[in-house]
Amino acid sequence: MAKRIRRAAVLGSGVMGSGIAAHLANVGIPTLLLDIVPRELTKEEEAKGWTLEHKQVRNRLANQALERLLKQKPAPLMSKDNIALIETGNFEDDFHRLAEVDWIIEAVVEKLEVKKEVFARVDEVRAPGTIVSSNTSGISIAAMAEGRSDDFKKHFLGTHFFNPPRYLKLLEIIPTEHTDPEVVAYMKTFGEDVLGKGVVMAKDTPNFIANRIGTYGLLVTVREMMQGGYSVGEVDSVTGPLIGRPKSATFRTLDVVGLDTFIHVANNVYENVDGEEKEAFRVPEFMKTMLANGWLGSKSGQGFFVKQGKDILELNYVTMQYEPRKKLATPAVEMAKQAKGTAAKLQTLVYADGDRAGTLLWNIIAPTLLYAARLVGEIADDIVAIDQAMKWGFGWEQGPFELWDAIGLEKSVRKMQAEGRDIPSWITDMLADGATSFYKTENGRLFYYAPGGYKTVEENEKVIHIRRLKEARGVIKKNAGASLIDLGDDVALLEFHSPNNAIGADIVQMINEALEEVNRNYKGLVIGNQGKNFCVGANLAMMLMEAQDENFFELELAVRQFQQALLKMKYNPKPVVVAPFAMTLGGGAEVSLAASRIQAAAETYIGLVEVGVGLIPGGGGNKELYIKQLNSLPNGVDVDYVKIAAKVFETIAMAKVSTSAAEARELGFLNHRDGITMNGDHLLYEAKQAVLSMYEEGYRPPVRKKVPVAGESGYAAMLLGAQSMFHSGYISEHDLKIAKKLAYVLAGGKVPYGTAVDEQYLLDLEREAFLSLIGEPKTQARMQHMLVKGKPLRN
16 A cells, blocks of 8 residues: 655645645645755855865755755745755665655656656665655656556556646656555545545556647647738637636737747657657647747746847737737627627637637637547547547536537538548547437436446535536525525525626625525535636626715615624534635635635635725725734733734735735634635635534624724824825825724724723724715725726826
8 A cells, every 4th residue: 555645745846846835835845855965066055165075065956956946937936934844865875765764756857868767766765655756748658657566557557647737737657557446545535635636547658648738729820820921919818718728819829838848748759659640649749849949938038939129929820020009809709709609609709610719719619529439449448538628627617528519510520521520539439329329417426428428527525616506406596696595414505696796785695595504404504616716806887886986875785784694603603714816806815804714725815895995895805804813822821912903904004905814814814723725726615514513512692892902102102104105105195084983993993902892883983984985085095996897096
């Protein structure tokens, strides 16, 4: 049986090696990061009088990698403190220490001979049972293990992370014929549960799954662009979100990845396959010229695009000059933009015969779908692995077979046949058998087509799909903004589903109704959803409209109702666990702060950001963040209320948003009782487990007691900081006005230091301040600007 992984080592401290080490540190695994010993001194080292024997020199490469981790954007570390879990060393002095770890990950240069040399050394020092893996992006895993001991081979496999390892979900696991099945099963579970990855089992073929299909799709796109006379910018304008792909579309993605990396990956397939497929991976000459010129993309400052002043120019691949960026505007594109949902957009585009955008997209998508179909069985056992790899590795909204279902399998195959395209026999057999889609759901379970009929999609038991739950169990109650669903095991789920999950009267009403239903019939409540973001705050457009119409009575009522619903939630007799993820802003943060416990996704960006639109939090967020920080202090310590109020003031006044759940804990949005879930797909399951454990432990709501505040001395201290920023020109007069209101609310008004006040009194202060600010013309201008431009206005 595989060892439990408690400590790890990464060999190679380049971009991938250091990124993997950072991600291991993010999940709390102490990691040894090793690299080669430098052969010569730098000028700085010479100036210090160091020699090649100095430890700092010998560990230079790994040490430099650590420095980069702290500066890189987006940040590879979820908290800068995590860097303490990474220890650096080198291949000569520290190789023997590999005997101390449970998992050794190789991430050295992509050359088979170099990797084999490294593994020969690893085999000599590793303890029996230690798992060893390669992070290669496409070299044969079996070839690397040739000549190694039996115990090494039993514990050896490919673990291909995608860059950047913290953010890209895909982990391809590639066993060899010698890998112990128990080791494979352990690594799959470890990858999902501990590392938070979407794990796909791949076969030992060139570039595995995602890079094989992704590279093919990109090269098809480049060839179609050249044959059809499209420009780089035109292609990118229709191969992004319009068809369910990332904003970086095609060529911006290549600029981010780096042209050198892409060509290396393409050549790896080119050198290892034959015939027609080989030709498909031949890199066009203009891209080779770009490589020779060093036009590699973002890392070299220019690639398919270059920034000149404020303008972004696109490369003309015929003249090799940069020109203003073009967009493809055709009737089909305009119609697709109006269509609801990706499937409708795709159908509008791929069947728009004679339309320039439609022709381009059909000629990119059709060959890619057929290529993926031909590789089923060769690169992966089933269509599910291929679809998941493309979604998790390349950010596609739908994998190839899901996309094929979306455009209509029968209709598209008829079109392909009419054009003389070669359809794999298993698909024509499938259609002849009367199966007209690759996927189908029945009773909330998902099935996929495999030759011989439909099979159940096997998933980790911790994955919950709200849509399928609703199909299987129906909905307890719902309105336009939210639904109450039975999550099983006597736990209910309140799902927000208003536009952007913004909080309006309908969601507030459902919070109240959900609490009543749960108190009658359930053990507790989870508040969560599977939207793009947990919640971006209150319905700004609605509030602005009411303010401009001077309906302050309605506004006051709406804010009061939201405050009361969250207060009711806080003191609810049954536990309420909120499961935030991604953007959790304003009202979304306030809902989280009112919960019995928060179970946050590791990638949770939480903040009270109302200052950005000229307001302060109005749903109890100021009070709750202050109380949460008070409650996090150990019993018996001398409490400095001014210091705590000042910290909360700074967090809210600067609209600080965490860049991870770990940072949310540092900012005080989470405390030691709140949980963090590494795998976003497991979030609702873990929130539900938190409800059940609280219920079993005999949950009691918090006792309502008065809150000691900083009072007048706290107000003065907070105001002093804001005034000095105003006099230094950092903030405007209107910013100062907002800061004064915020300071007054957090200080608890003009009361003596340490006065204990009722929560309702603090809510009243907060509501009055909120309403006075929303009446200000400058605040309304900020709200308008945010709604129109999507960014804050400084006025």
